[in-house]
Amino acid sequence: MELPELDAVSDDAMDSFVEKFRSQSYRGRFHEDQWEEEFEKIPLFMKKTPSEIDPMENPDLACLQSIIFDEERSPEEQAKTYKDEGNAYFKEKDYKKAVISYTEGLKKKCADPDLNAVLYTNRAAAQYYLGNFRSALNDATAARKLKPCHLKAIIRGALCHLELKNFAEAVNWCDKGLQIDAKEKKLLEMRVKADRLKRTEQRDIRKAKLKEQKERNENKALLQAIKVYFEDEDRAELYQVPPESTLLHVLQHPRYFVKALTPAFLVCVGSSPFCRHYLQGRKVHQVK
Structure with missing residues (x-):
């Protein structure tokens, strides 16, 4: 017999709640003239993370960041978080920030060699796109030391050797990778290109030596x-x-x-x- 009374109370409370919104403005509402900017401040809908997070300007984002980068978590968890952050920057083609994130991940010195190898390899890719080929090669080399069969590290190292005109080394890295996967298309293509450039370089060196010897002989005769x-x-x-x-x-x-x-x-x-x-x-x- 009491159920109808409860329903009536519930209906009255709901009506009162709805009526409150009719008579009062909602404090958290968006403004019509700048709703897009306000919408962008919500972490879930942000298209791009701000370079500097101001707790007063973006309190929700600052809170999330403090949770994500909690120093009380294990080094592995923190390193993985920085890896994911770096990957997000990499997708946005913000390679400088990606390098910073991967570097922070490596600073955690976690005990997982596979994770560290990925951090080195990903940083090598970001450095490559920044044109820092020597730094990228150093990272690819470090990744191979941790994980010799890491194919991505080998591919990126071979690319760096090509850019640095170390054609013989590029061929060597390609051969190492093809021992792991003989059908890897990128390595097969690089192997052909590096070998062709190596032969061209050797031919040019021979020509230069012959020309130099000829000039020496001519000068001597003169x-x-x-x-x-x-x-x-x-x-x-x-x-x-x-x-x-x-x-x-x-x-x-x-x-x-x-x-x-x-x-x-x-x-x-x-x-x-x-x-x-x-x-x-x-x-x-x-x-x-």
């Missing part, structure tokens, strides 16, 4: 062909200067005289008719 003399006018005698002599050494010779502040030499091709004719009948000394 030095052997050219003869340099200075004249002792008082005695009408010539002194032949060795090719390796310096100007200072010659100027210090007791029979060398400078006129009008200008050193003078006779330079000619030793086998030429002019040189043979000019030297005919003259006494020639060797400068020592």
Whole structure:
């Protein structure tokens, strides 16, 4: 017999609650002219996390952050949280912040080698997109030390070697990866490219060495062909200067005289008719 009375009380309370909203404004309502900005402040609907979280501006987000990054949690849990945060930044192509998050995760020094290998590998990817190829390679190398069969680390290390023009090393890393997965498409493609570039580099090195040797031979032949003399006018005698002599050494010779502040030499091709004719009948000394 009491049920109808309870229903009546319940209905009255509901009517009173609804009537309250009709007569009073809801404090937490959105304003029509800026509802989009206010909606963006709700953590669940944020399209992008603010770079600096102000507790006064975003109290809900600050509260969530304090829960997520609670220092009382285990190093593994904290490292995983930073890994997830870094992944979120990576998807947004904010690679600098991704690097910071992965670094914070590594600072936790958790005992899980697989998790640390992932943090190193992911940081290597972020560093790669920032153009920091040497840092990315160092991270890929660190990941391989923790987990030698980590294929993503090997792929990223091979990419870095390509960018750094270490083609032989790139081939080596690709071969290591293909031992783990012989059908890995990225490694197969990189292996072909790295090998082609390595062969091209070796060919260019050989060409450069041959060109350098040719130039040395030509210079040597030229030095052997050219003869340099200075004249002792008082005695009408010539002194032949060795090719390796310096100007200072010659100027210090007791029979060398400078006129009008200008050193003078006779330079000619030793086998030429002019040189043979000019030297005919003259006494020639060797400068020592």
